[in-house]
Amino acid sequence: MANYQSLAAEGMWNNNPALVQLLGLCPLLAVTATVINGLGLGLATMAVLVGSNITVSLVRNFVRNEIRIPVFVMVIASFVTIIQLLMNAFTYELYLALGIFIPLIVTNCAIIGRAEAFASKNKVLPAAFDGVMMGAGFTLVLVLLGGMREVLGAGTLLSGADRLFGPIASNWTLTIFATEQPFLLAILPPGAFIGMGLLIAAKNAIDNRLTARQTKQKKQVTRIRVTAES
Amino acid sequence: MKLTLSSSPHQRVQRDTGQVMRLVIYAMAPAMLVQMYFFGWGLLIQSIIAVSTALITEAGILRLRQKPVVRALSDYSAVLTALLLAVSIPPGLPWWMTLIGTFCAIGIVKQLYGGLGFNMFNPAMVAYVILLVSFPAAMTMWLPPVQFMADPLSFADTVSLIFTGYTQAGLDVAQLRTVADGITMATPLDAVKTGLTEGLTYSEAIQSRIFNGGLANSLGAGWSWVALTYLAGGLFLLKTKVINWHIPVGMIGSVVVCATVLHIADMDFYASPLFHIFNGSLLIGAFFIATDPVSASTTNKGRLIFGAAIGFWLVIIRTFGGYPDAVAFAVIIMNMAVPLIDYYTRPRTYGHGSRSNKRGR
Structure with a gap:
């Protein structure tokens, strides 16, 4: 299981927590009105995921099977509290923008799912790496969806970057187009659902195309051999 | 063979x-x-x-x-x-x-x-x-x-x-x-909605200029004539059997019932059924939109229920909602209910499930 390459592929693509496992959809759909909100929540989730995976992996041999779930939840809750306090201290505006969805990271099934399915059965280093990759996969989707919705709905990208990166980023906002009548649907919840559906569809389409290409190559090989024999 | x-x-x-x-x-x-x-x-x-x-x-x-x-x-x-x-x-x-x-x-x-x-x-x-x-x-x-x-x-x-x-x-x-005289013209439904929120009674609100030249007293100029032509077009569709009577009748009937109940309850606040029928998009909705064969209910009993429910939501959303017209919202809400309606209104197959042999089913 300690094959890092396959762990990376699982987290980012094959078993992406947002696109394939469809976990943590509530924060995913709720906060992705802008790239920065998505990135902020993605990084927070990733930090919690890495922390909880490491801790769960460390204690996996001491926690009895019967009480493992409460222990996991407490570990996750502690990390969420730490992250929440850190965000409150250093990125206060982002903290306000994300609101309830920071404490709600506790209930993100992707995290307890990884604790149960991977961290509790593996050594510390692979568990940490799995946390990084699953978190990165989740963040990637949050950023993509946030980007789609922000461009369509407001015509900008990276607006409010200073909330996350501090005053240096105050002029990072890219204006793709300026409009007095933004496409509000993209910013509103339906835009999140439709955008998420389109992302999943795109992922499946790419997968289908890849498998089709592989089978085609195999077919070509057989045909060549048949003609050679006949 | x-x-x-x-x-x-x-x-x-x-x-x-x-x-x-x-x-x-x-x-x-x-x-x-x-x-x-x-x-x-x-x-x-x-x-x-x-x-x-x-x-x-x-x-x-x-x-x-x-x-x-x-x-x-x-x-x-x-x-x-x-x-x-x-x-x-x-x-x-x-x-x-x-x-x-x-x-x-x-x-x-x-x-x-x-x-x-x-x-x-x-x-x-x-x-x-x-x-x-x-x-x-x-x-x-x-x-x-x-x-x-x-x-x-x-x-x-x-x-x-x-x-x-x-x-x-x-x-x-x-x-x-x-x-010309600096007044913004609103649609008939808007005019009444704004009038009511400004504290006018219904009979005062329909004094708005937009109702001059309509079919009747409370019917908007222009709009009510368009609605009347949609009604004629709808009757043509009924005549040629492109659509069945169930959805339009259910929808208009239920608008009449709901609007009449409200209107009788408080004539100062709730518009008359005639107002509801000939203003806004109810008639095009009843004959051309709700009758879409794909997204509407497919059984006759179901169509009546589907139409009546659209009419109910229409009056509710027009009267209490934030938007002046409601045909689109009402139709979409009931589109979601179509599988359920169809499930409960499946027509009985001949020889099966009649009351006398229900136990044998």
């Missing part, structure tokens, strides 16, 4: 989808002409934008889905969807909004669900709601009927208004809506 087995119905009206859709379009045509007479060239330009966008979107997505393009395009369903959207939107709407709306109707609501016959929702109505939710200001900018405008828009002015946002004289829609 070849014996073909096919499921019922065995006797069918020999009409294919294309003919049905064309008949509906013919039935709409007079009303569209009346609408153009009262509200200017905008509808024609919006129809052209919508129909061409619809055909291009449909062709593009069918191509992606590797389905036969020509056959699907020649069934006129995309054209009908585009026309239904075009008559629902304000005639001066910027062109790119019509484009987005039609693209959503055909691309997302129809083709993503599997194309004609598979869409859960009425494409034109979802597109209308998408536009209304996204661009609330532009989508409520109806120009007043022609007789109230200081000088009616020429064709060139309308084109320029739709594509640049300004007429050739540099007026935008908000300015055009302001009639």
Whole structure:
């Protein structure tokens, strides 16, 4: 299981927590009105995921099977509290923008799912790496969806970057187009659902195309051999 | 010898989808002409934008889905969807909004669900709601009927208004809506809604100028004539058996019942049933939109329930909701309930499940 390459592929693509496992959809759909909100929540989730995976992996041999779930939840809750306090201290505006969805990271099934399915059965280093990759996969989707919705709905990208990166980023906002009548649907919840559906569809389409290409190559090989024999 | 087995119905009206859709379009045509007479060239330009966008979107997505393009395009369903959207939107709407709306109707609501016959929702109505939710200001900018405008828009002015946002004289829609003496003309439904929120009673609210020259006292000028022509078109559809009577009757009947109950309860606040029927888009909704064979209920009893429920929601949303008209919302809400309605109104097969042998089932 300690094959890092396959762990990376699982987290980012094959078993992406947002696109394939469809976990943590509530924060995913709720906060992705802008790239920065998505990135902020993605990084927070990733930090919690890495922390909880490491801790769960460390204690996996001491926690009895019967009480493992409460222990996991407490570990996750502690990390969420730490992250929440850190965000409150250093990125206060982002903290306000994300609101309830920071404490709600506790209930993100992707995290307890990884604790149960991977961290509790593996050594510390692979568990940490799995946390990084699953978190990165989740963040990637949050950023993509946030980007789609922000461009369509407001015509900008990276607006409010200073909330996350501090005053240096105050002029990072890219204006793709300026409009007095933004496409509000993209910013509103339906835009999140439709955008998420389109992302999943795109992922499946790419997968289908890849498998089709592989089978085609195999077919070509057989045909060549048949003609050679006949 | 070849014996073909096919499921019922065995006797069918020999009409294919294309003919049905064309008949509906013919039935709409007079009303569209009346609408153009009262509200200017905008509808024609919006129809052209919508129909061409619809055909291009449909062709593009069918191509992606590797389905036969020509056959699907020649069934006129995309054209009908585009026309239904075009008559629902304000005639001066910027062109790119019509484009987005039609693209959503055909691309997302129809083709993503599997194309004609598979869409859960009425494409034109979802597109209308998408536009209304996204661009609330532009989508409520109806120009007043022609007789109230200081000088009616020429064709060139309308084109320029739709594509640049300004007429050739540099007026935008908000300015055009302001009639000679500085009063902004609202639609009949808007006028009453605003009047009521400003503390007028219903009978005071319908004194608004927009009701001068309508069919009757409380019926909006221009709008009520358009509605009447849609009623005529709808009766033509009934006569030619393109639609059944159940949905229109259920819908209008339930509007009459709900509106009458409210009106009797408090005449100062609740509009009369006649007001509800001839203002806004109820009649086009009852005959042309709710009767969409794909997204409506498929059993006769179900159709009655479907229509009646739409009528109920229509009155509730018009009276208590934030938006002045509600046909689109009501239709979409009931589209979601169609599988449930169909499940509970399945007609009894002959010889099965009758009351006498229920136990034996």
